[in-house]
Amino acid sequence: MSGSNEEPMKPENELSSLLLSLITLTTKLVEQNNVLIQQSSEKEQIILRLLDQHDEILNELVEQQDDDDETGSTFLDG
Secondary structure, rough: OOOOOOOOOOHHHHHHHHHHHHHHHHHHHHHHHHHHHHHHHHHHHHHHHHHHHHHHHHHHHHHHHHHHHHHHOOOOOO
């Protein structure tokens, strides 16, 4: 006795075709995911470089301010 809501068995070649389609789609998904991971890594490297540049600029400004304080300049004073 089989229930009326059970799917009939699909022919083996149709199942094989569906599995190949699933494998193809999964492969594309993995490839796209790898591209996104690579792009994310590149963005992270850019952000780290920008942070390093920001730190360098801030350090230069602090050094300039220290030098100006020693020489009595009021350039950065409000």
